[in-house]
Amino acid sequence: MFDVLVIGGGISGGSTAIYTSQGELKTAVIDSGKSQIKQVSRLFNYPGIKEITGTELLENIKDQALAAGTEWNEGTVETVKQNDNGFSVILTEGKEFVSKHLVIATNLQTSLLESLGFELTVNEKVPSGKIKKVLGIDPDGTTKLPNLYITSLLAGLSSQSVIAAGHGASIGISIVSKETGKAYMWHDK
Numbered sequence: 001m002f003d004v005l006v007i008g009g010g011i012s013g014g015s016t017a018i019y020t021s022q023g024e025l026k027t028a029v030i031d032s033g034k035s036q037i038k039q040v041s042r043l044f045n046y047p048g049i050k051e052i053t054g055t056e057l058l059e060n061i062k063d064q065a066l067a068a069g070t071e072w073n074e075g076t077v078e079t080v081k082q083n084d085n086g087f088s089v090i091l092t093e094g095k096e097f098v099s100k101h102l103v104i105a106t107n108l109q110t111s112l113l114e115s116l117g118f119e120l121t122v123n124e125k126v127p128s129g130k131i132k133k134v135l136g137i138d139p140d141g142t143t144k145l146p147n148l149y150i151t152s153l154l155a156g157l158s159s160q161s162v163i164a165a166g167h168g169a170s171i172g173i174s175i176v177s178k179e180t181g182k183a184y185m186w187h188d189k
């Protein structure tokens with residue numbers, strides 16, 4: 001049983017895992033390896049980093065999550081179910097993960113949310129008009145289901161890596177704060 005399970009190990013999900021692991025919550029990521037940032041050969045707008053490839057940024061985030069204690073799993077989640085203790089997640093090959101908190105960080109992939117009964121609408125922050133967000137979601141990523149959080153584009157934010165990272169971090173901090181009963185902050189000396 002995990003404290004936190006993150007579906008999607010892209011920019012936002014990886015960022016959540018860094019924070020929840022650093023906050024000493026037992027955290028696992030399941031990632032199918034299709035982050036949009038891999039399409040970006042050179043990224044110039046991530047504050048504090050003058051230039052980086054999308055793949056390198058992604059690998060750095062994964063390395064930081066691993067260093068903080070995250071268990072990182074390659075795979076695709078097919079089914080999510082809510083039960084008395086939290087959430088049960090089943091991968092395509094049949095492996096099951098159980099967790100108290102669930103973070104859905106799947107970006108363009110909406111099928112898991114639909115299966116959980118969430119309604120979707122157009123994310124008006126993306127010009128194409130084709131990208132979806134969850135209807136009525138709070139900006140902090142919390143949902144109608146207790147202990148279930150949704151990141152980034154699906155929460156109605158803009159398609160920018162720094163926003164995805166910040167939102168993932170914010171959700172991680174909220175979960176650690178909720179679990180420990182006091183506001184969590186990570187301040188290095």
Ligand SMILES: Cc1cc2nc3c(=O)[nH]c(=O)nc-3n(C[C@H](O)[C@H](O)[C@H](O)COP(=O)(O)OP(=O)(O)OC[C@H]3O[C@@H](n4cnc5c(N)ncnc54)[C@H](O)[C@@H]3O)c2cc1C
Nearest residue numbers: 008010011012032033034035036037077107152160161164
């Ligand atoms: C062509 C292009 C250019 C871009 N250029 C820039 C740019 O210059 N600057 C910038 O800031 N941003 C840019 N972006 C946006 C940036 O890529 C996104 O903001 C960022 O990747 C969003 O992070 P995320 O974690 O929400 O999603 P992602 O990084 O896409 O991660 C989602 C992850 O979820 C996984 N996943 C999905 N479904 C499942 C499942 N069922 N089970 C397990 N894993 C699953 C996917 O495999 C993926 O790894 C660009 C995007 C595109 C498409």
